[in-house]
Amino acid sequence: MTTSLLTRGTIASVIRNDDHTYEGNLIHYFRAVFNHAQNLGNGYHNFRHLTHVMWLCHEACLYYATRLSPREMRNLLIAALFHDFDHTGISVPDVHNIMRAVRGLALHLAEEDMPYHVNIADLIEATEYPHVELSEALSLPARILRDADMGQSFSVAWIQQVVFGFSKEWGMPPLEVLKRQEHFHEGLVFETEWARQKFPRSAIEAKVAEAREMILLLADEPVSV
Numbered sequence: 001m002t003t004s005l006l007t008r009g010t011i012a013s014v015i016r017n018d019d020h021t022y023e024g025n026l027i028h029y030f031r032a033v034f035n036h037a038q039n040l041g042n043g044y045h046n047f048r049h050l051t052h053v054m055w056l057c058h059e060a061c062l063y064y065a066t067r068l069s070p071r072e073m074r075n076l077l078i079a080a081l082f083h084d085f086d087h088t089g090i091s092v093p094d095v096h097n098i099m100r101a102v103r104g105l106a107l108h109l110a111e112e113d114m115p116y117h118v119n120i121a122d123l124i125e126a127t128e129y130p131h132v133e134l135s136e137a138l139s140l141p142a143r144i145l146r147d148a149d150m151g152q153s154f155s156v157a158w159i160q161q162v163v164f165g166f167s168k169e170w171g172m173p174p175l176e177v178l179k180r181q182e183h184f185h186e187g188l189v190f191e192t193e194w195a196r197q198k199f200p201r202s203a204i205e206a207k208v209a210e211a212r213e214m215i216l217l218l219a220d221e222p223v224s225v
Helices: 011-016 027-036 047-063 070-082 094-108 111-125 140-149 158-170 174-186 193-198 201-218
Strands: none
Touching: 011 027, 011 047, 027 047, 027 070, 027 094, 047 070, 047 140, 047 193, 070 094, 070 111, 070 140, 094 111, 111 140, 140 193, 158 174, 174 201
16 A cells, blocks of 8 residues: 555546556546536536546555555546536435436446446445445445545635535525535545545644635624734
8 A cells, every 4th residue: 555645647647547557548438528428517516526536536546556456446437437427416315416427327338347337336326425325334445436525625626616616506605605614524524544644634624714714704894814
């Protein structure tokens, strides 16, 4: 297991598999998402989210290089790209979005990956939120995908992606979404050692503090600094 938490290269290099981390490449699936997914312009569950989750899963593959086979890594990265394929972009029970993602996977699954269809679909289904399966019952790839899916708020553009993104999808004022971030982050528990190292408690506390500061600035009488 490598202790590095740095992902090398670009999104394109991950898609091409320039460093030969996993089996084959993801060019077929990237084209399918880019050209056919109906959710790419959503507020939150959009192109950035799909590729960000894939990027984080690739980083986790590097971390668990001695525990995951190249085939398991490939299945995980396909699932990451498709886990929100055709997401509705509105506030509905997430099971409906999972069904759409699994259907999209079936429509675009490459022949070489047909023997692993059920495995990849199971990984996607593990991301249903709120989570319906206990972590202990899941494989390591499923737990990685869950953790990566929860990692969006730690990106540089998290206010745009999370606050304004969910505001659009939920039909809720951005300030109300911002106020919900403290509760969400304080209850955030990552399921893998990779994610706990990448997103330590100090990083979670920093996000809570950042949200609080912005809420104060947006108050009718902001606190002087």
